Amino acid sequence: MQLNNASVIITGAGRGLGLAMARHLAAAGARIGLIDIEQKSLAAAEQALPGQGHHSRVANVADEAQVDQAFDELVGALDGVDAVVNNAGITRDGLLVKVKEGEIVERLSLDHWQQVMDVNLTGVFLCGRAAATHMIRRGTGGVIINIASISKAGNFGQSNYSAAKAGVAAMTVTWARELSRYGIRTASVSPGFTRTELVAGMPAKAIDRITAQIPAGRLGEPEEIAATIRFILENDYISGRDFAIDGALRI
Numbered sequence: 001m002q003l004n005n006a007s008v009i010i011t012g013a014g015r016g017l018g019l020a021m022a023r024h025l026a027a028a029g030a031r032i033g034l035i036d037i038e039q040k041s042l043a044a045a046e047q048a049l050p051g052q053g054h055h056s057r058v059a060n061v062a063d064e065a066q067v068d069q070a071f072d073e074l075v076g077a078l079d080g081v082d083a084v085v086n087n088a089g090i091t092r093d094g095l096l097v098k099v100k101e102g103e104i105v106e107r108l109s110l111d112h113w114q115q116v117m118d119v120n121l122t123g124v125f126l127c128g129r130a131a132a133t134h135m136i137r138r139g140t141g142g143v144i145i146n147i148a149s150i151s152k153a154g155n156f157g158q159s160n161y162s163a164a165k166a167g168v169a170a171m172t173v174t175w176a177r178e179l180s181r182y183g184i185r186t187a188s189v190s191p192g193f194t195r196t197e198l199v200a201g202m203p204a205k206a207i208d209r210i211t212a213q214i215p216a217g218r219l220g221e222p223e224e225i226a227a228t229i230r231f232i233l234e235n236d237y238i239s240g241r242d243f244a245i246d247g248a249l250r251i
Helices: 016-027 039-048 064-078 110-138 159-182 204-212 222-234
Strands: 007-011 031-036 055-058 083-086 097-100 103-107 142-147 184-191 241-245
Touching: 007 016, 007 064, 007 110, 016 031, 016 039, 016 222, 031 039, 031 064, 039 055, 055 064, 064 110, 083 110, 110 142, 110 159, 110 184, 142 159, 142 222, 159 184, 184 222, 222 241
Parallel strands: 007 031, 007 083, 031 055, 083 142, 142 184, 184 241
Antiparallel strands: 097 103
């Protein structure tokens, strides 16, 4: 895929990894459709992008009607959709069962389980389905990239997040097989610990503990994840694969 003048929709694009991806691809000449649940950060993100022809819509990716409306409007504004990056996600970490002095004091709540599943798994499904619908109707093919995580292999205190990200990786392979006949490629990216606003705001000692686990000796940078997205988009023989960008860390 040639990125110059390509139309790319990115969810969770108001900040963090999503914004880094939007900036990187916009600098390569792409026209970006930004989706986020927060109006304020979304408006600022759109204004910060280089180039022209960008558009944004507020939507909760876990809401079917909002997703379909946002995609309909952005595809119209961008005059098509060549690629979608399903990046929106949340965490609600907690032990399955927390025990103190032999007594169960807390359990991972169903609410926290469902919140993560709704955004991180159902949201990817809804946005991927909307993207595929528009791509097939237009008959021009395209690329769908899902942001998974190295936590998909299982991570302490992340039953909900790990399960959702494992589902994202599995859907990616399924879609690659189902959608290839329409000229649609899919891939997933599994970042390790990356220097987003959330991580950068942690205490220095906590960041040091995380960094000590990483063979590369440092956190990943959002721009490095964005560069992986560009690589996948530009390489037309990639489909159905996951790319772990984690500095050699394996959970």
